[in-house]
Amino acid sequence: MSVLSGSRLSARHLVGLIGDLDPDRPVYDALAERVRLLIADGRVPAGTRLPSERELAAQTGRSRTTIVAAYQALRDAGYLVSQQGSGSRAVLPDSGQLRGATEARAIDFARAVPPPVEGLRDIFAAVGLRMVEALDGPGFDLLGNVALRRAIAQRYTDRGLPTTPDQVMVTMGGQHAISLIAHTLLVRADIALIEAPTYPHAYDALQRAGARLVTTPVTSEGWDVEHLSDTLASARPALAYLVPDFHNPTGASMLPEDRAEVAKAASTLGTTLIIDETTADLNIDRTWDDGPFARHSRRRSPSDGSGIITVGSLSKSIWGGLRLGWIRADTAMIRRLAHARPAGDLGTPQMEQLLGEQIMAAMPGLLQRRRELLTEHRTVLTRLLEEQLPQWTIPHPEGGLSLWAQLDKPASSALTSLCEAHGLSLVAGPKFSIDGAFERYIRLPFTSPIADLEDGVALLAGAWEQLTFRDTTRTGVSRLPAVV
Ligand SMILES: Cc1ncc(COP(=O)(O)O)c(C=O)c1O
Secondary structure (H helix, E strand, C coil): CCCCCCCECCHHHHHHHHCCCCCCCCHHHHHHHHHHHHHHCCCCCCCCEECCHHHHHHHHCCCHHHHHHHHHHHHHCCCEEEECCCEEEECCCCHHHCCCCCCCCCEECCCCCCCCCCCHHHHHHHHHHHHHHHHHCCCEECCCCHHHHHHHHHHHHHCCCCCCHHHEEEECCHHHHHHHHHHHHCCCCCEEEEEECCCHHHHHHHHHCCCEEEEEEEECCEECHHHHHHHHHHHCCCEEEECCCCCCCCCCCCCHHHHHHHHHHHHHHCCEEEEECCCCCCECCCCCCCCCHHHHCCCCCCCCCCCEEEEEECCCCCCHHHCCEEEECCHHHHHHHHHHHHHCCCCEEHHHHHHHHHHHHCHHHHHHHHHHHHHHHHHHHHHHHHHHCCCCECCCCCECCEEEEECCCCCHHHHHHHHHHCCEECCEHHHHCCCCCCCCEEEEECCCCHHHHHHHHHHHHHHHHHCCCCCCCCCCCCCCCCCC
16 A cells, blocks of 8 residues: 655545535445545545544534544545554555455446547558658657648538648647647636536646636536526636537537537637537537537638637547647647647657548548447447436437436446446546536446447446445445546
8 A cells, every 4th residue: 555645635625525425324434435435536636635633523513533433434444544743645445455356357438448440450551661751850740740730621621611731730639739728828827617527637637737617517418508608708718628529428519509609709708719629520420510610710810810729639530549639720829839839748759640641531431430330339338228227317429439327316436436346447427527516427438349338237237236325335446547
């Protein structure tokens, strides 16, 4: 059990994360259970120093004896170590201590990572010999090679958004693009608007760049555009980060008329929109295509600063292992980002970019095959869930990679813990928000092989049946590096 020296959590912050306690169990036990789930889920990272028993007693209004008993329960379960003089720190128990862990094969429902698109092997084989071309220059660059930028720009143009190559920067994936934009544009304490729920590493990046976050809700049915417009007007955020196509995790798409309204509001208020189109090519059966969101930009010239920055990526549509993405913006913004980029990295590798060029040329056929896989997998997962967990509400997203399932009781974190102990990794609903909401939801990707979908849902259904609010002690420990 290793103890890292981490940050300190105030009693007020911890109480905010803990939320409501289960009224049917002793207070110390309910408290210990909530803290244990926060640690297992990574929302209180291992190494974090927890408030003293006295501080927590004062903040919660509970007796010191209750808090002492809760901390003791956490120590007994291996989630807390206390040292004289340096307080109590959150830890993850060694796997040997896990109760209920099985030797069964691991099933991954935690990452929405589709397999390489069919046809990618042929492209790899064809590019193989051309790889030596990468040896002709330094092999990496800040903006991306011209041929690839031209191909990306052409695709935007073909989809109704005239774009020149100097409006494009090639990045090492969508996450890299988001992080670069956040660190370049935000100054400490700027306000940034995000959706709730949203893709967690986007809010991570914005927070790390110093932003204070405000949220606007999204459900499987879509956006509350009035709320979004009102929040833009009242909070006046410097940035707003939106995923308008096959949103992660809900799968929702923003309607064309709503896009126009949001673009207009943001432009009027001077909010820069970061439009993440990493998932935009994952259509299954949406009957309309409005083209890139930035078509709603109020300004048209490549150099005049549209206020809309678009992020794209090949990770979901083609393969995550490529680590290829891009930013589309006005030329001045691309120059500004290129100027800031070397502080974080020195450029995208040329070898991946050679593959990217070939992929862009073959895009329509590859996307058709991606769509076939997603169609089949969504159908299978939906059927399995409807058969085995009829008490849940299963949405029917028109695209994307996952189902944002609604549970019939708020126990997403407990379910995640129990499943983890049986070899099924999941990400609990609260991970997709900044405030611990969404205990009533779980994201279920349909990207795994069909056999895993079948075994995973059987496990999920068994766990849900077993799960009562008292039976959450069989824990697993999430060791996920990233929630994608
Ligand atoms: C909405 C969204 N944006 C960006 C990313 C990160 O993309 P990449 O793998 O290209 O870095 C993800 C990955 O899950 C995502 O869901």
